[in-house]
Amino acid sequence: MKILIVGGGMGGTILANNLARRLKHELKQGKSHITMLSASEQHMYQPGLLYVCVGRMATDELYREQTSLLEPEIEFHVDPVTGFQLDQNEVTTQSGKTYGYDLLVIATGSRAMPESVPGLAENSVNCYTEANAVEMWRQVRDFQGGTVTIAVGVPHKCPMVPLEVTFVLHDYFKERGILDKVKFQYTYPIGRIHSLAPVGEWAKGEFDRMGIQYETLFNMKEIDGANHVVHSEEGTQSHYDLLVAVPPHKGMAVIEENGLGQSGWIPTDRHSLKMEGRDNVYVLGDTTNLPISKAGSTAHFEAEVLAENIAAIIKLGGPVRDYDGKVFCFIEAGSNRATYAMFNYTQPPAPRAPNRAVHWFKMAYNQLYWASARGLL
Amino acid sequence: MAEKHQIDARGSYCPGPLMELIARIKQAEIGDELEVLSTDEGSANDIPEWVKKVGHEMIESFQADGVWHVVIRKVK
Numbered sequence A: 001m002k003i004l005i006v007g008g009g010m011g012g013t014i015l016a017n018n019l020a021r022r023l024k025h026e027l028k029q030g031k032s033h034i035t036m037l038s039a040s041e042q043h044m045y046q047p048g049l050l051y052v053c054v055g056r057m058a059t060d061e062l063y064r065e066q067t068s069l070l071e072p073e074i075e076f077h078v079d080p081v082t083g084f085q086l087d088q089n090e091v092t093t094q095s096g097k098t099y100g101y102d103l104l105v106i107a108t109g110s111r112a113m114p115e116s117v118p119g120l121a122e123n124s125v126n127c128y129t130e131a132n133a134v135e136m137w138r139q140v141r142d143f144q145g146g147t148v149t150i151a152v153g154v155p156h157k158c159p160m161v162p163l164e165v166t167f168v169l170h171d172y173f174k175e176r177g178i179l180d181k182v183k184f185q186y187t188y189p190i191g192r193i194h195s196l197a198p199v200g201e202w203a204k205g206e207f208d209r210m211g212i213q214y215e216t217l218f219n220m221k222e223i224d225g226a227n228h229v230v231h232s233e234e235g236t237q238s239h240y241d242l243l244v245a246v247p248p249h250k251g252m253a254v255i256e257e258n259g260l261g262q263s264g265w266i267p268t269d270r271h272s273l274k275m276e277g278r279d280n281v282y283v284l285g286d287t288t289n290l291p292i293s294k295a296g297s298t299a300h301f302e303a304e305v306l307a308e309n310i311a312a313i314i315k316l317g318g319p320v321r322d323y324d325g326k327v328f329c330f331i332e333a334g335s336n337r338a339t340y341a342m343f344n345y346t347q348p349p350a351p352r353a354p355n356r357a358v359h360w361f362k363m364a365y366n367q368l369y370w371a372s373a374r375g376l377l
Numbered sequence B: 001m002a003e004k005h006q007i008d009a010r011g012s013y014c015p016g017p018l019m020e021l022i023a024r025i026k027q028a029e030i031g032d033e034l035e036v037l038s039t040d041e042g043s044a045n046d047i048p049e050w051v052k053k054v055g056h057e058m059i060e061s062f063q064a065d066g067v068w069h070v071v072i073r074k075v076k
């Protein structure tokens, strides 16, 4: 059985390692083969960008060599896929090679698209790429006071970023002693300040206590950079001196270019994680069209289910369990406190009040992540 | 020709049915109908509230077998 994994991020890496352990004998005997194709030789811990944008983490701390994270039996190539020929069970790559497979897993992730809102790319900062997080840090460091507006596009990767970026900026300006000169204006697309109702309730209390203003039902339409104004689809406006964006996201261009899914989101069965209409193609992580959080934990839990199922297909002739929609998100709450939310397709989240222990666990997880990517945690 | 799209947001706590609709409506053409399937009771209220505020058209909202169906038309 030739298994081809496209994408070496959180989902692809956890899947490949978990599978390599489950299929140790089959790989040794040459009965199974795992190949991974990715776009980079470096693996980035993306959640670390949240700390880079306020000068609390250096960019080199975000990376490990991808080969250092993979089980040795996995064949790894930095050779991005440019063409998917699903009817022929083949992909083609940037270098001109063709890779065949019996079973394909697509885990190419998502990308922030500030350019999809007129004026947003030129007039805002964000923490979604290394370059953008570093530029955000420069502008935050040079900021001397005024209105910081947080504006949120849909869909976006990591649902906690809008709240977390607000809390870490609040902490940062407090530490610098200029909080009295900074006004926060938080905006959010739906009728509360977070998609998870109990998280929104809790955050509202925090915002009221901290003096953070908020406007809900606010979806960015365009940015008037000359006058420092964000116009919303709902007909309202918000003034800013520093505009912090959570830009709308898309899947990777290669997905849409190959007709696998509109805007780069691949139609995926919510339980089996099969691409709709395909029996030997699975989808993981941000690139699915599932109505759940685009988060590393989602990719992680999906990868565990898929690894178990692919191993079972090889050893027992069929999958053994369904993905239940499980997501776990840490929520950094500022002042060295954090909480978390855990939910699935049927169980709503019930987050507790934030505390220091969860914050320090999150800080530890920032290092433990590398063990998690290796499939050890 | 106007198309009909279905958004299966059953069991979605985060981002949730309204956020799924906001994401998908951008990809639709003016005149298209979008039907959101939701198991969250709040959707029957918060989707129409948003649709009204932005100026799209509410077509119908009903519940069948524990699932809310909220149908709207993109008009701008």
Ligand SMILES: Cc1cc2nc3c(=O)[nH]c(=O)nc-3n(C[C@H](O)[C@H](O)[C@H](O)COP(=O)(O)OP(=O)(O)OC[C@H]3O[C@@H](n4cnc5c(N)ncnc54)[C@H](O)[C@@H]3O)c2cc1C
Residues within 6 Å of the ligand: A006, A007, A008, A009, A010, A011, A012, A037, A038, A039, A040, A046, A047, A048, A049, A050, A079, A080, A081, A082, A107, A108, A109, A110, A127, A128, A129, A157, A158, A160, A161, A252, A254, A284, A285, A286, A287, A294, A295, A296, A297, A298, A299, A328, A329, A330
């Ligand atoms: C600032 C920030 C904070 C975050 N905080 C959290 C958090 O606290 N908790 C949490 O759970 N999640 C968090 N996330 C989200 C998390 O990082 C992503 O959801 C997760 O990485 C998604 O995993 P993935 O495998 O789907 O995609 P990715 O990890 O993005 O991996 C995609 C992979 O595909 C490769 N690739 C791309 N194109 C091609 C191609 N054409 N061919 C081959 N390979 C390709 C890339 O090189 C990459 O290796 C955060 C993200 C950001 C940006």
